[in-house]
Amino acid sequence: MDKLRLATVWLGGCSGCHMSFLDLDEWLIDLAGMADVVFSPVMDAKTYPAEVDVALVEGAVANDENREMAHRLRAATRYVISFGDCAVTGNVTAMRNPLGLALEVLRSVYIEGGDLNPRIPDETGIVPTLLDKVLPLHQVVPVDFHLPGCPPPASRIRLVLEALLEGRVPVLPPEDRKFG
Numbered sequence: 508m509d510k511l512r513l514a515t516v517w518l519g520g521c522s523g524c525h526m527s528f529l530d531l532d533e534w535l536i537d538l539a540g541m542a543d544v545v546f547s548p549v550m551d552a553k554t555y556p557a558e559v560d561v562a563l564v565e566g567a568v569a570n571d572e573n574r575e576m577a578h579r580l581r582a583a584t585r586y587v588i589s590f591g592d593c594a595v596t597g598n599v600t601a602m603r604n605p606l607g608l609a610l611e612v613l614r615s616v617y618i619e620g621g622d623l624n625p626r627i628p629d630e631t632g633i634v635p636t637l638l639d640k641v642l643p644l645h646q647v648v649p650v651d652f653h654l655p656g657c658p659p660p661a662s663r664i665r666l667v668l669e670a671l672l673e674g675r676v677p678v679l680p681p682e683d684r685k686f687g
């Protein structure tokens with residue numbers, strides 16, 4: 508049987524969901540026998556590849572780079588998973604939304620809150636442009652499965668990956684259907 512082509516993607520999140528993935532500990536060795544990780548922040552891959560079977564997508568869509576990556580991965584992936592509460596609802600990343608649109612938030616932080624040389628960072632091609640509102644992943648591209656938790660515990664991640672490796676649609680038991 509061909510190995511599963513697995514990607515993990517880091518959008519607007521704190522990387523805690525990826526830390527929880529690493530908490531799979533010794534099961535990662537079993538996983539390596541069943542899946543090839545073809546794209547991930549924990550490896551040196553610059554370009555999202557074609558024909559990915561499963562993508563675990565951490566973080567909300569907060570800027571133009573996140574949005575571009577969301578569309579790119581959706582086009583090249585069979586099964587897209589919103590990985591963690593920020594991807595599922597916006598969660599921590601979306602806490603800026605009630606403060607106003609992007610420019611208002613940037614002004615408040617970098618101009619009103621700045622001390623020496625207040626200035627909004629704006630290096631083209633280096634600093635991504637904030638979206639006016641942070642969005643959960645499913646509001647940008649279709650998502651196949653929501654994996655909640657902040658972060659999702661390793662046991663919940665394993666449950667979902669095991670189902671996919673066995674060709675089953677993952678179903679979370681009631682105790683795993685919760686945020687936080």
Ligand code: SF4
Nearest residue numbers: 520521523592593657
């Ligand atoms: Fe971090 Fe929690 Fe968001 Fe995951 S869901 S990126 S752990 S804040």
